[in-house]
Amino acid sequence: MLPPDEELRLWNLFKQDDWQAYTALYNYYFKLLNNYGHKFTRDVALIADAVQDLFIKLWTTRQTLGNPLSVKNYLFKALRSIIFRKLHVRSRFTSVDEGAEDFPFEVSFDQAVIEDEEERALQHKMRAVIGTLPARQQEIVFLRFYEGFSYPEIADIMDITVASTYKLLYKALNKLEELFKGSSAFGSSLFGK
Amino acid sequence: MDLTKYASLTIAELLEDDAFVKSVLEPTAESVLFWQRVGEYYPAQQATIAQATWLLRAYRTQATFESPQQAEIWQRIEAEVGPAATGPLVLPRATRRWPRALRLAAALVPLGLAGSLAVWYNQEQRVETAFGELKTVDLPDGTQVVLNGNSALTYHRGWGQNVREAWLQGEGFFKVVHLNQDSTHIRPGERFVVHCNNLNIEVLGTTFNVMNRHADVRVGLVTGKVRLTATTPTGPATSLVLAPGEVAEYAAKSLVLTDKLTHPEKLASWSKRQFVFRNGTLGDILKSLEDTHGYRVRYTHAAARQLKIEGDINVASVQELLQTISTILHVSIYQNGKQIIVN
Numbered sequence: 001m002l003p004p005d006e007e008l009r010l011w012n013l014f015k016q017d018d019w020q021a022y023t024a025l026y027n028y029y030f031k032l033l034n035n036y037g038h039k040f041t042r043d044v045a046l047i048a049d050a051v052q053d054l055f056i057k058l059w060t061t062r063q064t065l066g067n068p069l070s071v072k073n074y075l076f077k078a079l080r081s082i083i084f085r086k087l088h089v090r091s092r093f094t095s096v097d098e099g100a101e102d103f104p105f106e107v108s109f110d111q112a113v114i115e116d117e118e119e120r121a122l123q124h125k126m127r128a129v130i131g132t133l134p135a136r137q138q139e140i141v142f143l144r145f146y147e148g149f150s151y152p153e154i155a156d157i158m159d160i161t162v163a164s165t166y167k168l169l170y171k172a173l174n175k176l177e178e179l180f181k182g183s184s185a186f187g188s189s190l191f192g193k
Numbered sequence: 194m195d196l197t198k199y200a201s202l203t204i205a206e207l208l209e210d211d212a213f214v215k216s217v218l219e220p221t222a223e224s225v226l227f228w229q230r231v232g233e234y235y236p237a238q239q240a241t242i243a244q245a246t247w248l249l250r251a252y253r254t255q256a257t258f259e260s261p262q263q264a265e266i267w268q269r270i271e272a273e274v275g276p277a278a279t280g281p282l283v284l285p286r287a288t289r290r291w292p293r294a295l296r297l298a299a300a301l302v303p304l305g306l307a308g309s310l311a312v313w314y315n316q317e318q319r320v321e322t323a324f325g326e327l328k329t330v331d332l333p334d335g336t337q338v339v340l341n342g343n344s345a346l347t348y349h350r351g352w353g354q355n356v357r358e359a360w361l362q363g364e365g366f367f368k369v370v371h372l373n374q375d376s377t378h379i380r381p382g383e384r385f386v387v388h389c390n391n392l393n394i395e396v397l398g399t400t401f402n403v404m405n406r407h408a409d410v411r412v413g414l415v416t417g418k419v420r421l422t423a424t425t426p427t428g429p430a431t432s433l434v435l436a437p438g439e440v441a442e443y444a445a446k447s448l449v450l451t452d453k454l455t456h457p458e459k460l461a462s463w464s465k466r467q468f469v470f471r472n473g474t475l476g477d478i479l480k481s482l483e484d485t486h487g488y489r490v491r492y493t494h495a496a497a498r499q500l501k502i503e504g505d506i507n508v509a510s511v512q513e514l515l516q517t518i519s520t521i522l523h524v525s526i527y528q529n530g531k532q533i534i535v536n
Contacts, residue, residue: 018416019276020400023335024371026270030263038258052266059274110254123251130252145252148218150211166209173205180204180244 002028007071015062022062026055029072032147033079039105039142040083046090050082073153076143080157105135107142122179129175137172140165199231199238207245217249264335276368321345322363324487327466332359335370336385339464342485357385364404364485366461371398371417392443395420401435402460406484411451413440413460423448462507468514469507475500475522479533482511490533497524497535 002010010028013021030051037047054075058065068074087103109127114120130138136158143149143157155162199207207213216224232239260266320330322340330338330346334357338346344363357369372383387394389405392412399417403410412421414435422432423443431448433441440452440460454460462469463485470478476498482488488511492498500522508514515533519526525536 013416020368020371020398020416023267024398026267027263030266031257031259034260035258044260048260048262048266051260052269055270056273059270108256110256119247122247123254126248126251141252144214145208145218145249146255148214169209170205173208176208176248177204179248 002072004070008067011067011071015065017062022055022059025071025075029075032072033075036076036142036147037079037083039107039139040080040103041087046083046086050079050086053082054079069150069153069156072147073149073156076147076149077157077159081159102135105139105142107138107146125179126176129179133172133175137168140169141172144169196231196234200235202238202241204241204245204248207241208248213245214249217246317347317349319345319347324485327464332357334372334385337368339366339461341365341463343487344485358388359386360388361403361405362389363406364402364463366400366402366464367396368400369396369398369417389443391424391446392448393422393424395422400461409442409444411440411442413452413454413457414438415457415460421448467507467509468511469505470502471505473502473506474498475502475518475524475535478502478506478514478518479535482514482533486511488531488533490535492535494536500524 010021010024014025033051033054034047037050038044041047057078084103107130114123130141133141139158140154143154149157151162151165155165158165160168199210202210212224213228216228228242232242320328320340322328322342322344325342327342328340330340332338332348336357338359340346341364344361344365346362346365347360348358367387369385385396385398387396387403389403389410390408392405392410394401394403394412396417396419399419400415401417401419402413402415404412412419412435414437416437418437419435420432421435421441421443422430423446424430433448433450435441435450438454438457439450440454442449442451459469459471468481470481479488479490479498483490502518502521506514506517508517511528515526515528518524527534527536
């Protein structure tokens with residue numbers, strides 16, 4: 001991951017028309033942004049278009065941009081809104097439902113091989129629980145535990161209040177905590193590993 | 194950090210805690226030690242910490258989507274807002290023809306693919322421009338070089354893990370892709386070296402202009418940092434580090450700083466087909482027309498070469514340049530095809 005001061009240095013250079021800093025930002029964030037986009041849709045062409053739109057807009061508006069909480073947070077927020085707009089346009093043509101849309105959010109897990117039977121069962125249950133969470137809760141879990149964003153950053157990306165962020169995450173965490181009810185897994189064996 | 198707040202936290206509460214999440218996502222020696230201490234102080238918390246850690250790690254065993262289109266999308270972005278697209282003229286792109294070795298490789302695939310590939314990888318690439326022609330060369334690492342007229346760039350097709358090297362005759366504007374992420378550990382493949390006669394220009398990732406004509410090399414830096422090293426067969430190597438805006442010259446075996454520009458980006462103005470000169474003499478200005486556009490200049494009075502134009506000239510064509518000079522210096526300039534006569 002890009003250290004925060006390096007990220008800020010590139011961002012400031014980029015705002016002063018530095019094409020190279022802009023190129024570096026693209027190269028650093030391309031993979032993360034595509035991976036995030038892929039959670040909303042499996043339409044790879046739509047994600048590619050969204051990433052392209054995002055960076056073109058970034059360059060053309062560079063002189064009016066301020067200093068975001070973090071560059072990564074800004075890029076995630078911008079990509080999310082572009083993808084939602086594209087999904088919304090498409091759903092108008094494919095869906096008869098009017099009104100509130102809730103775009104899906106889905107992570108796919110690795111085919112990890114786990115020796116320990118108890119741990120394997122627990123892993124299986126954890127994945128199942130994640131799969132049952134509402135899309136927005138899943139998204140918060142992803143932004144927090146996969147991307148490591150802070151609460152204010154997540155609130156900004158998802159356009160909700162910090163209080164709702166806490167509340168939604170807490171709901172998800174309670175369900176995950178229940179996995180261990182009646183289980184003595186990892187008394188201390190895994191600790192520090 | 195205060196330990197007491199972790200005396201009786203649940204799994205969910207631990208996962209809400211910024212410090213805890215950070216220590217699992219990006220552990221440091223210090224943070225690992227801290228959580229060990231929490232476990233020692235509050236043995237009842239050991240299982241909770243272990244379970245929360247496990248949950249985080251188990252959740253992160255995810256399949257990541259890797260788009261294969263990174264270069265392709267970048268090309269589309271560049272075509273729309275890139276520096277070449279914003280210039281006054283669209284630069285002719287270097288055409289990417291299949292190297293002969295590759296065409297041969299296709300024909301000989303069953304015979305020896307590996308051998309043919311080796312030929313392809315080591316094949317020397319040479320890009321040349323005619324007088325008055327500009328070419329943009331895309332190097333294998335994504336670095337772009339705009340070649341001015343009457344210039345040549347040589348490099349090897351497959352750079353891989355080796356130092357990125359190129360040889361320049363004439364003039365080129367380099368936009369070197371920065372591959373290095375840790376300046377204390379620079380791998381060979383992250384260096385980029387431009388060779389001009391006995392002068393090596395070593396960079397990590399920057400933009401700079403190089404002119405190598407008439408046994409005189411001038412290097413002007415726009416962004417980043419470069420190191421110039423002059424090697425002579427006999428004496429010791431001399432070396433100079435340039436900061437943005439600085440211009441250095443290597444001629445007659447000496448390497449010196451010659452200028453500090455307030456607008457270094459103007460060094461690249463020729464790559465947008467603009468003629469930009471600052472405080473130049475008539476001789477210098479017309480010399481560049483000879484070098485890059487193939488004009489021949491004759492002076493009826495040799496002293497006219499020393500006439501100086503104070504300030505900046507910034508024009509878009511040869512025609513306009515000659516008119517401007519003639520007006521400012523009160524000299525008559527006749528142009529007949531590629532002949533220029535100064536009275």
